[in-house]
Amino acid sequence: MSAKLEDxxxxxxxxxxxxxxxxxxxxxxxxxxxxxxxxxxxxxxRGVSDFTNMTDFNKSLRSLLQDxxxxxxxxxxxxxxxxxxxxxxxxxxxxxxxxxxxAIETVFIPEANRGxxxxxxxxxxxxxxxxxxxxxxxxxxxLSAAEIIGQVWVADQRLRALYEGQSMLTNVVxxxxxxxxxxxxxxxxTIQLLLDDRAYGMGKRKVTVSTSGVVPKMDTLxxxxxxxxxxxxxAPNDEVRNELVPLNRKFxxxxxxxxxxxxxxxxNRKESVTFEYVMLKGVNDSDQQARQLVKILKGIRAKVNxxxxxxxxxxxxxxxxxxxxxxxxQILMDSGIIVITRRPRGEDIAAACGxxxxxxxxxxxxxxxxxxxxxxxxxxxxxGIKCAQYPDSNQAATLADIINE
Ligand code: SAH
Numbered sequence: 001m002s003a004k005l006e007d008x009x010x011x012x013x014x015x016x017x018x019x020x021x022x023x024x025x026x027x028x029x030x031x032x033x034x035x036x037x038x039x040x041x042x043x044x045x046r047g048v049s050d051f052t053n054m055t056d057f058n059k060s061l062r063s064l065l066q067d068x069x070x071x072x073x074x075x076x077x078x079x080x081x082x083x084x085x086x087x088x089x090x091x092x093x094x095x096x097x098x099x100x101x102x103a104i105e106t107v108f109i110p111e112a113n114r115g116x117x118x119x120x121x122x123x124x125x126x127x128x129x130x131x132x133x134x135x136x137x138x139x140x141x142x143l144s145a146a147e148i149i150g151q152v153w154v155a156d157q158r159l160r161a162l163y164e165g166q167s168m169l170t171n172v173v174x175x176x177x178x179x180x181x182x183x184x185x186x187x188x189x190t191i192q193l194l195l196d197d198r199a200y201g202m203g204k205r206k207v208t209v210s211t212s213g214v215v216p217k218m219d220t221l222x223x224x225x226x227x228x229x230x231x232x233x234x235a236p237n238d239e240v241r242n243e244l245v246p247l248n249r250k251f252x253x254x255x256x257x258x259x260x261x262x263x264x265x266x267x268n269r270k271e272s273v274t275f276e277y278v279m280l281k282g283v284n285d286s287d288q289q290a291r292q293l294v295k296i297l298k299g300i301r302a303k304v305n306x307x308x309x310x311x312x313x314x315x316x317x318x319x320x321x322x323x324x325x326x327x328x329x330q331i332l333m334d335s336g337i338i339v340i341t342r343r344p345r346g347e348d349i350a351a352a353c354g355x356x357x358x359x360x361x362x363x364x365x366x367x368x369x370x371x372x373x374x375x376x377x378x379x380x381x382x383x384g385i386k387c388a389q390y391p392d393s394n395q396a397a398t399l400a401d402i403i404n405e
Pocket of ligand 1: 212
């Protein structure tokens with residue numbers, strides 16, 4: 001089992017601490033604030049995890065750090081490389097007592113002029129979106145800031161080893177396992193580290209937080225930090241979205257879009273919000289639904305990202321045909337919306353959107369109802385009636401319990 005990322009032997013793990021937190025830490029050691037920025041550079045820019053190699057710290061500071069602190073990141077359990085160059089890592093993270101350990105997935109997507117890392121924010125996911133493989137794994141816990149930024153650290157080091165020391169990461173998206181805005185407290189310092197020029201120094205347009213629409217946290221994010229926002233919309237009306245994204249029952253489309261408007265109005269933001277829309281055959285891909293989508297996005301600076309559905313066993317959905325996707329896209333473009341159809345990447349290693357599953361000890365026992373649902377759908381197919389996908393319509397109400405305040 002991997003080392004616990006937090007405070008082994010009461011030593012504090014410095015990975016995941018933002019610059020202000022590190023400044024406080026150095027002051028508590030009786031040292032100077034500016035040590036924080038030196039340390040950030042050692043950890044994130046030079047990839048150094050041994051205090052003895054931090055040569056601009058004097059000997060006594062180095063030994064003090066050795067006594068009080070440590071630098072620990074998740075361990076790579078396995079690595080898969082797709083024929084299109086996409087790399088997926090399974091990273092071991094700590095499980096609770098008496099549980100087998102958990103693992104999360106992190107994906108690197110190389111393109112001609114950029115390298116995007118897709119990181120996870122939770123072990124599993126509690127949102128139960130019906131078309132997403134992560135949901136089927138259930139939910140275990142939030143990741144710590146160390147485990148979240150640790151994914152970037154591990155991937156960066158590994159990529160440098162594969163690509164002759166070159167830094168390959170230009171973009172980071174919070175689109176792996178989990179809902180980042182349900183783990184806001186741990187996610188925020190990791191965004192700060194990605195943007196901090198002493199750590200990863202990425203531009204705000206290179207870092208994207210994707211959410212299913214945790215409205216109150218969208219407002220908090222908007223007030224606190226400038227970062228690109230993506231919304232997993234997937235439907236043009238509440239009826240369809242309630243089925244696909246159960247969180248919609250708590251925060252319906254009207255409230256979600258109002259939060260997007262506030263996000264764009266705040267801080268004089270110039271960029272647009274990206275709306276992700278998974279293309280599901282016969283579910284959300286008709287001409288009429290495209291026109292409805294145009295209507296609800298009116299007045300919002302929006303880009304739409306169409307994602308051809310990535311299949312997994314027992315999903316119960318099919319990908320829309322290419323001609324349907326083209327037609328849907330054309331209707332949006334005719335109305336002036338910028339549309340990008342996402343090319344599925346890493347499908348052969350199950351690294352595409354919605355295929356990340358990791359190894360999750362399903363504490364919340366959320367996966368059970370999928371087994372039941374699957375059984376029901378088999379029965380309903382047999383007797384030829386359409387059965388409700390959500391027998392338990394109260395699920396969304398329980399989500400508030402899991403939001404990490
Ligand atoms: N919980 C966050 C972060 C996950 S992002 C969110 O919902 O935004 C992962 C993206 O892939 C989301 O837009 C998600 O809806 C989409 N996705 C999930 N399952 C998918 C599948 N099987 N095929 C294609 N896209 C999928």
